[in-house]
Amino acid sequence: MTTKKRKYKFSRIPVRGLSLQQRLPLLICILLLCIILVFSISSYITVRRSYLQAGRERLSSLSMQLSSLFGQTFQNFLQTARQAAxxxxxxxxxxxxxxxxxxxxxxxxxxxxxxxxxxxxxxxxxxxxxxxxxxxxxxxxxxxxxxxxxxxxxxxxxxxxxxxxxxxxxxxxxxxxxxxxxxxxxxxxxxxxLSTTQEGVQQLSQLLGSGAILYVANLDGSVWSDLVSPVDAPRGLADRSTGVHDFENGKGPAIGAIRTIQHTPWMIMIEFTQASLLTAPNRFMNWLIVAGMLFTAIGSFLAWLLSRNLTRPLKDLTAASSALADGDYTAIVPVERRDEMGKLARAFNAMSGKIREAHADLEKQVQETGLMNDQLRELSAHLQNIREEERIHIAREMHDELGQLLTGFKMDVISVKRKMGQPVDPKILTRLDTMEATSDEAIKFVRKLSAELRPSLLDDLGLIAALEWHSQEFERRYSIRTIFQSEMQEIAIAPLIGTGVFRIFQESLTNIARHAGAHQIKATLKLSNSSLKLTITDDGEGFDPDGQRKTLGLLGMKERAIMIGGELDIYSSPGRGTTITVTIPSTQLTGSGR
The missing domain is CATH 3.30.450.20 (PAS domain)
Incomplete structure (x- = not known):
């Protein structure tokens, strides 16, 4: 059985969300706290060590003095007792x-x-x-x-x-x-x-120092006394030799000094608790804490003032930069200082002035370019209209004049064949049949060329019939299955709109035949309250619209869509075919286009 280890994520302090005005006092406050903490701890350790060392030296000196004093006292006592004996x-x-x-x-x-x-x-x-x-x-x-x-x-x-x-x-x-x-x-x-009063012991303890305890005991540690009554042997010190020792007395760390008393089988022991010795260092540490808190508060306040003085120009600069990014090129930063922030503000104002001038020039150029584009587009639309009119004129002339001439020529050939006497030379008859067949082919070619120049269905029956006819002709010519579907039977639109949609449809199918390698094309025409939409989808190789070089065919389709007040979108990816969508707002359908 496997156990899954849980991964715990610890959130970091959200410093990134703080402003510079908040970060600077926070960092200075942390730095001050670290410095004060290190200084306080090191100072306290040094003072504590020195006080403990001084306490040990003092304890050793006191024990030696008391041992000598007691020794002299008992020596005098023995001399007096010898006289009595x-x-x-x-x-x-x-x-x-x-x-x-x-x-x-x-x-x-x-x-x-x-x-x-x-x-x-x-x-x-x-x-x-x-x-x-x-x-x-x-x-x-x-x-x-x-x-x-x-x-x-x-x-x-x-x-x-x-x-x-x-x-x-x-x-x-x-x-x-x-x-x-x-x-x-x-x-x-x-x-x-062993007669000593409690008051005498207290006076002796006060003489020795606050918290000092004096013991007298046999050298073998059998009996212990505080000079008033028997006491238990001090814990941790009863079996120690003469000298100064650190031990635990049951109330905390303590220091004790043991000395023998001359002329007696006794020893004297003086005990100090470390707490009594460290009273002054503890007061010093408390003072350091209070002083550190005061210095930290003062330092944080000064850091806040400094950060405010530093970040106020930055705020003005940030506000002006944001306004500049939003398009307000009149934003400037007030210059009130002579330091680096003042230089930065002056540099920003100079940059803002240059950007303002460059933006004005750019707007002027954009207006000129837009005007030129509009003129070029109007010119292109005018040329397209002239082209369409010429194609209509040529198609009609070819259909009417050239068609009539070819039809007359055919009728003349038939008339000649009928008026020729018998017997007819087989070679002449064969040549007349060939001339008749050629005239039929010429008539068909003229009609086909006339239909390609300007399908008569577009003028006679409308856009939907023209799209259906062109789909059938395309499928017959290129053997690519083409399905055209329309949600309506008829649609009333301006002739220019109909011509533009038909030409875009025609150019799309031509590009598919040339480049897509498709097997099937599906086209749909939909009309809603807001727009007319023509969608052409193939199952060909597709391409990357962003990486594809803009060809003249695609650019011409986009320009034609713009000229009729619509929009052309291309969706494609390698291996997934291509979809072309032409969308024309309903407000443009009954107008004249552009």
Whole structure:
């Protein structure tokens, strides 16, 4: 089974139907739009790229500064915490273990709780076994331990542990050595709350920039916080290394910078959404769009004014050209400019003047030629009439005078034969018979020649009888079947009209016999209210009327048709025969022709 592919035709924009005054502003508007569009897109891409690059550099710089700032803060914090861990009361209790020093050590540990960030404090011996433990009443004993921190080697400066989540809060441990001189006598472990208010975070975000988000997390990514409460790890950035990264945060493209914090197992991450970084480029793009629309409107208006200024002379020139084409040779174009359009208008006016003069000369020549043609046609008609009159006169003279002479000669021969005595010489009798037969042939020839010069039937019985007689004579002479049909028996027309129609019919049959090679001819004569029409059709070889050289026979037939006030048409094609039609208006039938 075959499938037919459908052909879809897409219609083009109908630019060809627009005028030049409409095309020019449209094309300039499209050109302006293309230029503004390309410029706007390229400018926006350049500005966007520069802003994103500046945002990455700024983010890297901010992350480094915050990491350094937090590192210095925790370094100072460790120094302060080391002083608290090496108080005399704590060293004395760890060294002696006596109950008298226990109360003093407890008071020192409770004194550490004055800082609201401190949650608990635990004193360990050298084997890292707890000997004293102080905790805030609100938490009880629910604070988790950090065995990993106790198992690590503790430097003299102290160590800060990982972030831990408890009760929707973030805590971290701080471990210090308690030393007596150079000897370590124990350890002080304190749990502190990551205490930062929401207002502080907002102020920090405003300091960082609009849309900036600050995170703190363990280096292994186990706990994340926004410095206020635990948060989920940022999507697409939780497993990234330090540096600046592009990622998707669930709200769109974003840029994040990760840095480690010195003296802690933590890292800091600052996040910017690309939308916040691209606020200025987007405003710039909006400004470009508004400016582009304004420039396009102004450019289109100026282009419209320019096209109107250019096409107004063209309209005047077009109107004048149309008037000139319609025959108004007085049309001129007003010249109001000195540029090329003004030169064109002056050239058109000069051309119009020359055409006007040439047209006047041509009309004069046409009138003279028409008058001459009329005179020649009248002369030709007069000559044709004289010819017909001469032919009538010759035919009558031949029929009457020469016919009578030949008839008298024949009667004399017969009389001589009767008066000759007997016996008659056979040679003389034979010669007399020959003279009688010759006189009969001469009489017949005179009658035939007289009929060809002017058929007596045309004068005696009319046009229809003459056409029928000539059809029969033509068929007898050339052995071409000729059928003549007439819708009426008699017709009253002027003698000149009848003679012209008969001569055209006669010339048509003669041309068919000479050139057509036809086997049958059909002629019809019809009379209607408007005209008399004679149609002659043959089945001959035919010819091309446009390519056929105009012969004298065809030209004579056309001129004869014109002289009797009619029209002759020829329809033919090679191999399909020829049809000749003579049409005479009814108003000309009873007149005198031309």
């Amino acid at each position: 090496n108080q005399e009361e704590l060293r004395a209790y760890l060294i002696t273990g006596k109950a008298g020093y226990r109360e003093a050590a407890i008071r020192k540990l409770e004194a550490l709780r004055t800082d609201s960030a401190n949650i608990s404090a635990t004193l360990y011996d050298t084997h890292k076994r707890p000997v004293l433990h102080i905790v805030r009443d609100s938490l009880g004993e629910k604070m988790p331990g950090d065995p990993g921190l106790l198992e690590t080697a503790v430097p003299d400066a102290g160590v800060i542990g990982k972030l831990h989540q408890q009760h929707n809060r973030i805590y971290f441990p701080v471990l210090h050595k308690v030393k007596e001189g150079r000897e370590t006598v124990g350890y002080l472990l304190r749990w502190r709350k």
